[in-house]
Amino acid sequence: MNYKAGICNFCGTGCGHLLNVEDGKISGVFPSRNHPVSKGRLCVRGWHIHELIRTDDRLTTPLIRKNGKLESASYDEAVSFAVEKLKGIKKPSEELGFLASPRSSNEENYLFMKLARSVFKTNNVSIQSESGQRESLNVLYKGTGMAGMLGSIEEIKKAEFILVVGTDITKQNPIIGSEIHMAAMNGSTVVTICSRKSQIAKLSDIHLQCKPGSKKILLAAMAKGLIEKNLHDADFVQKYTEGFEGFANSLGSLNDGDIESLTGVSAQQIAAVVKNLSEAKTAMAFFSSGISGLDEDTISYIYNLFVVAGKIGKEGCGVNPIAGIANLQGTYDMGVAPDLLTGFQSIKDAETAKKFGKAWGADLPVENGKDVYDLLAAKKLKGLVVVDHDELIVRQQKAIDDLDFVVYFGAFNNPFTELADVVIPIGTYVESDGTFTSTDRRIQLSHRKVEPVKGIQAGWQVYSMVAAKAGAKWNYDSPAAVMAEIASLTPNYSGVKYDKFKGIGGIQWPCNDKYPQGCPRFNAGDAKGKIKFVSVSANFKGAEKNTEFPYLMMTGKAQHFWHQNNLMRRTFIPMREYNATLLLYPKGYVEISPEDAKSIQVRDKWPVKVVSPYGSMKVTVKVTPDVKSESAYVPYFIRDMISEFLMEHKELLEQGEDAIIPVRIEKV
Amino acid sequence: MFLIKKNEVLKLAQELEKSYAVYGPVVEKESGQAFLTKVDSVNDIDLNAPIPALPPKSVVFPQIEKILGYKYDRNSKNVDIKMVVVPQAKAIFGLRSCDLAGIQCLDRFFLGQEFVDDVYLLHRKQMFIVTNTCTKPFAQCFCACTDSGPSAKEGYDLNLTDIGDSYLIEVGSDKGKELCEKMGLQKSEAAHAAEKVKVVDKSLDSFEKEAVENKAWISRVMNRITTGFIKPQVWEFIGDQCFECGACSFVCPSCSCFNIEDFNKPDTAVDRMREWDSCSFEGYTRMAGDHNPRKPIEDRRNKRFFCKLSYSQSKKYLRPGCVGCGRCAWVCPGDIGLPNVVTYVRREITEREINE
Amino acid sequence: MSEYKVITVPEVAVIKEIKKEIEDTSTFYLEFENPEVAKNFKIKSGQFIMCTIFGAGEFAVSLPPSPENDRFHISVRAAGKVTKVLHSLQPGDKVGIRGPFGNGFPFDEIKGKNVIYVAGGIGIIPLRSSIVHVLQHRNEFGRVIVLYGARTPQDLMYNYNIDEWRKIEGVEIYTTIDSPAPGWKYEVGFVNTLVEKAKVPVDNSVAFVCGPPIMFNSVIKDLVNRGMREENIISTLERHMKCGIGKCQHCAIGRTLVCTDGPVYTYKQIKTLGEQI
Known part of the structure; x- marks a missing residue:
């Protein structure tokens, strides 16, 4: 049998696929019809994953930089050299950073995190990509104690009401978008809040095309409408929750008369959505936790809205952040964060630290670490260890260039190796067993499907090698043994064992004594204490009119531009699709409405200058009715746009998806 | 016509294994999914497996395959071009009739036009095909609407029909006859043939009850698709639901679009690969230098349905391009598998009809 | 087979x-x-x-x-x-x-007729073959007219050929550029203006037209307005192609494959294809 079951490794949906293995090479992919999430579907990326995996553009030998040039070395030499250099860093808690990959398996991420903390004594271990995920997890953890999606993709079909906030979900996580569309076809009411007419907006029953930067106000208005009309779930609020008063009070400062002018959405439309939400027995909210995800305050409003409507804690309900990368959820589960250990356990918690210290036979650094990117920006770092090519690294290329020592672990050749002093190859995800946790907390085991490229070791073996060189004795004979250790230290994973992964579909955590086979959703009764409304700001200031910069420009992702093209450039058909758009708009594009195009006197593909208070860029315009007048949309599409223009707006971009840049657009 | 006892039917495959690489329906254990694939052992063949996920085109026209190898040394100007080698002759055992119709479409397209596709021919020549009559349709099936089942009429070497204790073997070629005679199989009688007719009739009768997922009244839309008398709003409604994944083309037994790319290897040799492509992709018709003649999604979708359901395309296939296997319906992230599209077109549906 | x-x-x-x-x-x-x-x-x-x-x-x-x-x-x-x-x-x-x-341009079929070539920019490339071939058999054809335009003098292809063609007796060559340029001694204006200038005949005539879409459409309009029949206007289509033999389907337009059915079509055929040129 050439076909072997596995899981797609692109986005966080966790689709099942089968890879065709012929002569030790992956030569095809097919969707898994019985898979509970994807049910026989894959997106354009998933359908071409074999193009990526079969590439010959691999790192085939360890490399050490000598006199400025990378030269082949043995694993032993490379690892020894790396350990010697890393151990030489005097204040690891300030000067050493570990940048993990949200594509690595749980086992590899766990060991990488363990390596940083127990061997090299630093808590500076993080990922930067898709940091919106952390904000989502913070909100959900504060509210319910569960740092993960509260609902389940499998239950989307049971949701009578589905709210999609922002995300261009049919492009970024197409199979989740598909589930929502299928639910709509079967009678669920789908409402999309988005300033652009995205595909999911077109497929929705109601599209609230709000002004850029006003999603939070719209969500607050909906919560306010629910409470004022007494349409909220008072029984649920009373029985399960605390903090309702505080939330209701913070809505007080929202003036009903301002809502329409602030959001561009009429009171009737909002009332209709509120009515739909309250009448539905079940409801789910979806939003992207991606690079352009929402800010914590907006996520808090989504969460509180669903709590007040009584739409969490039961089947068919949930507040659901969507991860854009395969093991993003799992990476946080594995404690790849400066302040966390596995399963969202705080490093400051003495009991937890003791538990880990004992299990690892090492003292852990006690202070919270720092985000590696913050350290890079602060120019404090001396050494850096990187797994895979993090997509945001382009923003810090100079800072990395200035470091004393950089170690790179990865499977593929990529530009980052040019910055590294030691390059240590690891196998791809099909060359080793490993588990991946997708966005609905679904832990899935991906079996080894092909022999590794000659002489290449799997990540978990390489990290063990590094630990051994540094004097720590790790005795893992397999990824299963690593998972056993994870389970022993992580309450939510305590019931996870490789033996349990029979068939396909995996196990959704919490997997523990209460739920030995996992649990699809957050159940209201499982909250420690009561479910909490999370605190929100009562700041309802909309974007201000500005005559000098009359356009509100949004940022987002372009279709066919995934993962900064680091992965996609090794594919042919998805890359061709990207190139098709690139050919049309070689300098990137800014979307404006036909009315605005008329007033600026430009046509599609004409060059324009986009000027903001901080800088300017030359791009071509894409004239589309998908954006409203006085709005503009610029997607992450080509590298120059990100590094040269958007970089200047770092503070604004930290507000996430709803960040807006006021600009003026001039004909060139 | 011959007979073979039910529990001995795989002996045919064993006999074929002596001269062919045998492909058949096998269930992958972890996922429980049936594939038509090269068998490790003929005993793995499961004639009762559901329609294999992968269409049999993967046997004659693989998802990705090398069609040429070359190496060019720019210094010495030396070019070394190598054709692909002839693979071992293949036998497909237990093909469903819809999938046979798919192969026939491909044959007529790849071999029956002005040019013969020599790579396809390498796979296809000397092939031995054993089809298997569906005694009962699956939920997704609509071969009855596309005249491609439940039993194959032509194009096979042997056709099996489960008639109770035995399989009736119909002979479709000299090759098939030789094999049966070589194995010394028992000749069938008129009663057996009559039994087969009953089996097929019963299978057809059970479509109403069993094949509940899909109906495609394609004869009602072929004329309109050919002439183009379809409201643009219908295509727009269909186009809005297209996620541009290409899946419908990949799983279609008769879709044959491909892309060709040269893969550079580290040792400077190059593999010219061809792989499945789909007309639903924006880059599909793109030409170098910023010109894309076919842009909106609804236009590109439109092209595929034209290919499956127009008279002019049927002339190339000598039958409708759709063979009624229902695969496109289950892989589509939108809700625009071919049967649904037929319904939308036929009833001029331009928006969601909630709780239909 | x-x-x-x-x-x-x-x-x-x-x-x-x-x-x-x-x-x-x-x-x-x-x-x-x-x-x-x-x-x-x-x-x-x-x-x-x-x-x-x-x-x-x-x-x-x-x-x-x-x-x-x-x-x-x-x-x-x-x-x-x-x-x-x-x-x-x-x-x-x-x-x-x-x-x-591909099918190629008609040659024997158009003997005895007036032959008009209208090209814009690099649209002259596919026409060159037919122009040279017809000129090699000059006596077998009626009037032979070449109308060729480009943005600037520097954008004119096959200058050396065109200079030679000008010398051949009984060949009418018109070249034009979009706007005046120093040293330019020929026509100025878009290619379609040459149709009028050359007094292009429409009876017993066949026109080969090739160039960018905007030029193509305006030339066709002018020719048709003069009374040229759509089946006597011939062009060649360019499409993204992968195989060249009618299999990969990248060049499909409606029911036709440009690589095997084309690339040469009459305007009458092109009109029914229903796609952008």
């Missing part, structure tokens, strides 16, 4: 000479490595070949040489990934050739 020939394997040809035509377009003179192949390589005007640039890929390109007594060459604009690599090659480098493919 018995007499099928292998068409997936390219024949090797050597680049003998490279001539820069205009800014991003050059002419590459080629010679097959195998003399047997060269001998059997018979083309028709309007056909195309698939050209492999080793290590980069393959692209479709129309054939500018005349079927008779002309040097084998292609003229290529550096437009995409593969063609850009071609432009980096030197004489002596080798390429792969498959073909020729």
Whole structure:
């Protein structure tokens, strides 16, 4: 049998696929019809994953930089050299950073995190990509104690009401978008809040095309409408929750008369959505936790809205952040964060630290670490260890260039190796067993499907090698043994064992004594204490009119531009699709409405200058009715746009998806 | 016509294994999914497996395959071009009739036009095909609407029909006859043939009850698709639901679009690969230098349905391009598998009809 | 099926000479490595070949040489990934050739008629073959008119050929550029204005039109307005192609495949295809 079951490794949906293995090479992919999430579907990326995996553009030998040039070395030499250099860093808690990959398996991420903390004594271990995920997890953890999606993709079909906030979900996580569309076809009411007419907006029953930067106000208005009309779930609020008063009070400062002018959405439309939400027995909210995800305050409003409507804690309900990368959820589960250990356990918690210290036979650094990117920006770092090519690294290329020592672990050749002093190859995800946790907390085991490229070791073996060189004795004979250790230290994973992964579909955590086979959703009764409304700001200031910069420009992702093209450039058909758009708009594009195009006197593909208070860029315009007048949309599409223009707006971009840049657009 | 006892039917495959690489329906254990694939052992063949996920085109026209190898040394100007080698002759055992119709479409397209596709021919020549009559349709099936089942009429070497204790073997070629005679199989009688007719009739009768997922009244839309008398709003409604994944083309037994790319290897040799492509992709018709003649999604979708359901395309296939296997319906992230599209077109549906 | 020939394997040809035509377009003179192949390589005007640039890929390109007594060459604009690599090659480098493919322009059928060529920019490339061929048989045709326009004098292809054609008796050559330029002694204005200037005949005439979509559409309009019948207006279509033999379907337009049914179509046919040109 050439076909072997596995899981797609692109986005966080966790689709099942089968890879065709012929002569030790992956030569095809097919969707898994019985898979509970994807049910026989894959997106354009998933359908071409074999193009990526079969590439010959691999790192085939360890490399050490000598006199400025990378030269082949043995694993032993490379690892020894790396350990010697890393151990030489005097204040690891300030000067050493570990940048993990949200594509690595749980086992590899766990060991990488363990390596940083127990061997090299630093808590500076993080990922930067898709940091919106952390904000989502913070909100959900504060509210319910569960740092993960509260609902389940499998239950989307049971949701009578589905709210999609922002995300261009049919492009970024197409199979989740598909589930929502299928639910709509079967009678669920789908409402999309988005300033652009995205595909999911077109497929929705109601599209609230709000002004850029006003999603939070719209969500607050909906919560306010629910409470004022007494349409909220008072029984649920009373029985399960605390903090309702505080939330209701913070809505007080929202003036009903301002809502329409602030959001561009009429009171009737909002009332209709509120009515739909309250009448539905079940409801789910979806939003992207991606690079352009929402800010914590907006996520808090989504969460509180669903709590007040009584739409969490039961089947068919949930507040659901969507991860854009395969093991993003799992990476946080594995404690790849400066302040966390596995399963969202705080490093400051003495009991937890003791538990880990004992299990690892090492003292852990006690202070919270720092985000590696913050350290890079602060120019404090001396050494850096990187797994895979993090997509945001382009923003810090100079800072990395200035470091004393950089170690790179990865499977593929990529530009980052040019910055590294030691390059240590690891196998791809099909060359080793490993588990991946997708966005609905679904832990899935991906079996080894092909022999590794000659002489290449799997990540978990390489990290063990590094630990051994540094004097720590790790005795893992397999990824299963690593998972056993994870389970022993992580309450939510305590019931996870490789033996349990029979068939396909995996196990959704919490997997523990209460739920030995996992649990699809957050159940209201499982909250420690009561479910909490999370605190929100009562700041309802909309974007201000500005005559000098009359356009509100949004940022987002372009279709066919995934993962900064680091992965996609090794594919042919998805890359061709990207190139098709690139050919049309070689300098990137800014979307404006036909009315605005008329007033600026430009046509599609004409060059324009986009000027903001901080800088300017030359791009071509894409004239589309998908954006409203006085709005503009610029997607992450080509590298120059990100590094040269958007970089200047770092503070604004930290507000996430709803960040807006006021600009003026001039004909060139 | 011959007979073979039910529990001995795989002996045919064993006999074929002596001269062919045998492909058949096998269930992958972890996922429980049936594939038509090269068998490790003929005993793995499961004639009762559901329609294999992968269409049999993967046997004659693989998802990705090398069609040429070359190496060019720019210094010495030396070019070394190598054709692909002839693979071992293949036998497909237990093909469903819809999938046979798919192969026939491909044959007529790849071999029956002005040019013969020599790579396809390498796979296809000397092939031995054993089809298997569906005694009962699956939920997704609509071969009855596309005249491609439940039993194959032509194009096979042997056709099996489960008639109770035995399989009736119909002979479709000299090759098939030789094999049966070589194995010394028992000749069938008129009663057996009559039994087969009953089996097929019963299978057809059970479509109403069993094949509940899909109906495609394609004869009602072929004329309109050919002439183009379809409201643009219908295509727009269909186009809005297209996620541009290409899946419908990949799983279609008769879709044959491909892309060709040269893969550079580290040792400077190059593999010219061809792989499945789909007309639903924006880059599909793109030409170098910023010109894309076919842009909106609804236009590109439109092209595929034209290919499956127009008279002019049927002339190339000598039958409708759709063979009624229902695969496109289950892989589509939108809700625009071919049967649904037929319904939308036929009833001029331009928006969601909630709780239909 | 018995007499099928292998068409997936390219024949090797050597680049003998490279001539820069205009800014991003050059002419590459080629010679097959195998003399047997060269001998059997018979083309028709309007056909195309698939050209492999080793290590980069393959692209479709129309054939500018005349079927008779002309040097084998292609003229290529550096437009995409593969063609850009071609432009980096030197004489002596080798390429792969498959073909020729496609239906080609009518020749015998149009004998005795007035022949009008209307080209814009690099649209002259596919027409060159037919122009040279007709001129080689000048006496067998009626009036022969070439109307050729480009943005600037520097954008005119095949200057050296055009100068020669001007010398041939009984050939009417009109060239034009979009706006006046120093030293330019010919026409100024868009190509379609030449239709009127040349007093293009419409009876017993056939027009070959090739150029960018805007030019194409306006020329067609003017020709039709003058009374030219749509079936007597002939053009050649360019499409993204991968196989050249009617299999990959990249060049499909409605029910026609440009590589095997085309690339030459009459305007009457093009109109029914229902896609953008």
